[in-house]
Amino acid sequence: MIDKKLVQHVAQLAKLEFDEEQLNKFTKQLDEIITMEDQLAQVKTTGVAPTTHIARQKTSFRADEVVPTNSQEELLQNVPEQQNGLIKVPAILDNGEE
Amino acid sequence: MDYFNETIDSIHQKLVAKEMSPQELTQATLTNIQRLNPHLNAFITVNDQAQAPKEIDTENPLQGIALAIKDNILTKGMKTTAASRMLANFSPIYSATVTAKALNAGMINIGKTNMDEFAMGSSTETSHFGITKNPWNTAKVPGGSSGGSAAAVASGQVLAALGTDTGGSIRQPASFNGIFGIKPTYGRVSRWGVIAFSSSLDQVGVLSRHVADSAHVLKAISGFDAHDNTSSDSPVPDYTKITPQVKGLKVAVPEEFMGAGVQAEVKKQIQLAIKVLEQNGAIVDTVSLPHAQYAVQVYYIIASSEASSNLQRYDGIRYGFRAEDVHNLEDVYVKSRSEGFGDEVKRRIMLGTFALSAGYYDAYFNKAAQVRTLIIDDFKKVFADYDLVVGPTSPTTAFDIGSRIDDPLVMYMNDILTIPANLAGLPAASVPVGFADGMPVGLQLIAQPFAEQTIFNAAQFLENEINFLQQRPQIGGQN
Numbered sequence: 001m002i003d004k005k006l007v008q009h010v011a012q013l014a015k016l017e018f019d020e021e022q023l024n025k026f027t028k029q030l031d032e033i034i035t036m037e038d039q040l041a042q043v044k045t046t047g048v049a050p051t052t053h054i055a056r057q058k059t060s061f062r063a064d065e066v067v068p069t070n071s072q073e074e075l076l077q078n079v080p081e082q083q084n085g086l087i088k089v090p091a092i093l094d095n096g097e098e
Numbered sequence: 099m100d101y102f103n104e105t106i107d108s109i110h111q112k113l114v115a116k117e118m119s120p121q122e123l124t125q126a127t128l129t130n131i132q133r134l135n136p137h138l139n140a141f142i143t144v145n146d147q148a149q150a151p152k153e154i155d156t157e158n159p160l161q162g163i164a165l166a167i168k169d170n171i172l173t174k175g176m177k178t179t180a181a182s183r184m185l186a187n188f189s190p191i192y193s194a195t196v197t198a199k200a201l202n203a204g205m206i207n208i209g210k211t212n213m214d215e216f217a218m219g220s221s222t223e224t225s226h227f228g229i230t231k232n233p234w235n236t237a238k239v240p241g242g243s244s245g246g247s248a249a250a251v252a253s254g255q256v257l258a259a260l261g262t263d264t265g266g267s268i269r270q271p272a273s274f275n276g277i278f279g280i281k282p283t284y285g286r287v288s289r290w291g292v293i294a295f296s297s298s299l300d301q302v303g304v305l306s307r308h309v310a311d312s313a314h315v316l317k318a319i320s321g322f323d324a325h326d327n328t329s330s331d332s333p334v335p336d337y338t339k340i341t342p343q344v345k346g347l348k349v350a351v352p353e354e355f356m357g358a359g360v361q362a363e364v365k366k367q368i369q370l371a372i373k374v375l376e377q378n379g380a381i382v383d384t385v386s387l388p389h390a391q392y393a394v395q396v397y398y399i400i401a402s403s404e405a406s407s408n409l410q411r412y413d414g415i416r417y418g419f420r421a422e423d424v425h426n427l428e429d430v431y432v433k434s435r436s437e438g439f440g441d442e443v444k445r446r447i448m449l450g451t452f453a454l455s456a457g458y459y460d461a462y463f464n465k466a467a468q469v470r471t472l473i474i475d476d477f478k479k480v481f482a483d484y485d486l487v488v489g490p491t492s493p494t495t496a497f498d499i500g501s502r503i504d505d506p507l508v509m510y511m512n513d514i515l516t517i518p519a520n521l522a523g524l525p526a527a528s529v530p531v532g533f534a535d536g537m538p539v540g541l542q543l544i545a546q547p548f549a550e551q552t553i554f555n556a557a558q559f560l561e562n563e564i565n566f567l568q569q570r571p572q573i574g575g576q577n
Contacts, residue, residue, distance in 0.1 A: 010451050049468070057328055074191040078188055
């Protein structure tokens, strides 16, 4: 059973936040979805290996060679805030006091 | 210029014979898109600067052919948004391998098509850039998530478009729009530069009115790519060498695909198409895929879990939307994500984060991964005796805009017939075979790994025999 407390906990893990109205909506919808997911419990899976990828290609080694890659200018092209070629972010710990 | 009924081959002949110039063709395509986009909203970005080649190489049928590209596939220097506010102004600094391969083959990137946000949806209603409409009836959805690509092709704006398919996002819109759409084998096409949703399921494919046109484009974009370790180095066959016949073809119809959830009129059209296969020498049997009934449950755990991990990168720091009025770094993450993502994306991130979280991992993620193994095994058993698995692509035809968007469970169930092929990494396509209640119905064709040619051959046979392409949609088709 999914309740608001659990949804808030998951939101925190996912770095999302919801207002009260959204929280109610998401709790109801996620509860319905998880109830549907609980049908999986009907399937006997004792001893069945989980499939986590389906790549048929064998991974292989490659030479450790230096190759040209994107320039600093290119890589900064989509950065929302920057200064002197560096990515700018707010203070990590405090609430904005300089 | 009317190119609605042309194919890549027929256009190529006209270009070579100088009956039309590449410039005229490109201009006609842009004019057509500009005329239809206000009605259908199939494109997020139109490439007004598209350059036609000056000369046509007689050996290269793709040269000068316009390609519409789904907006989750990177195009260097051209906005690529995944139909999300999060990436509304994102300009890629490199192109996806599929983009580069198509352009190297001479195709023209004519524009970027609308889709469900981050390819999460079955109706193209979750796009930040508005709904795409179905050219057969503009009150209906085009399906999704590659709804823009499908509508652009069905209305005759382009001969071919690229889409991506994680749980049916090429095949279901192809079915809803009365066109052909193929999702190749997992690994056939590189995923490098394709905005990641669910990495163990995502695959790029092609949509076109004519089967042979998809064969041309798939041939061009397939192959091993050192940037994607899951891409396959098995040789790419010449898919354009199509043999349109089904004599002796062993066809399996899973009883689970023809169950009560399938609309009666849809089922009737599918049965008629299967009869056509049988009357022309195919050997048709009913089989069982006993775990297919759990495909939706498995999919929404696996796809959402992978999505919750893949979408962690959208944190407002290096690219994408950054919220204003933030006071610390945690705020940047939380507010940028909460304001940048739409509801369906948030629902999937939440579901995935839940399924992977401590205390729930075994009951949900691991359980779904185990049932996935059982679904794969079911297919292996059937393919030991058969060449092709067929059934409906979707349980219904295109539904009304707005009718399902508030009910995620009903929307998710729409994918029940397409998801199994993704879970097993199999090539699968949808080919139009008729109408139910005035809207197109698609037959799904699923083959063994790397047996795309079997699909092209059977689909071309059905295209020739059923002659669906003589139908014209309400919007487009009269250019």
